[in-house]
Amino acid sequence: MALLLRLFSPRRRKTQMDVAGRAAEVVVQVLYDVGVDRFLAGSMLLDRRLRICFYAAPPIESPIFLAKVPVRELTQARAFAARVEAAGFDAALERHVAALVEELMDALCKHAPGLRALPRERGSED
Numbered sequence: 001m002a003l004l005l006r007l008f009s010p011r012r013r014k015t016q017m018d019v020a021g022r023a024a025e026v027v028v029q030v031l032y033d034v035g036v037d038r039f040l041a042g043s044m045l046l047d048r049r050l051r052i053c054f055y056a057a058p059p060i061e062s063p064i065f066l067a068k069v070p071v072r073e074l075t076q077a078r079a080f081a082a083r084v085e086a087a088g089f090d091a092a093l094e095r096h097v098a099a100l101v102e103e104l105m106d107a108l109c110k111h112a113p114g115l116r117a118l119p120r121e122r123g124s125e126d
Helices: 002-008 016-041 075-087 089-111 113-117
Strands: 043-047 052-055 065-070
Touching (some): 016 043, 016 052, 016 089, 065 089, 065 113, 075 089
Antiparallel strands (some): 043 052
C-alpha cells in the first residue's frame, strides 16, 4: 500500500532553495569526511534529477550530469581554506558555508537551464 501511495501521490516540486539546502548538507558532510584539501581538489555535480553530488576524482563526461563545477574555481572555497588555516575548522564552517553554497548555486545555474527554471522558493512564481 505504501508503495502505491508513493507511486501515485502528487510529488512536491523542487525549488532552488531545496537544491541549495541539499548542497549545503553535501558540502558540510564532505568537509567532515574528506577534509578541506580533498574538497578543494574535487567537483560538485548536478544530475538530471537535480541532485547535488561530490566527486573527489574528476568524473567522466556523462549526459546524466547537467553541470559540473570544480570546487577550486569557487572563490569562497579558497576563502574557506584560508579561514580554516587562520581560525580553525569550526569557525570557518560557521562563517563561510552559506557564501560557498551561494556561489556554487550561481555557478550551477549558469550551466543548468533546468535549475534556473525552478522557482527560487516555495510560493514564488519566478
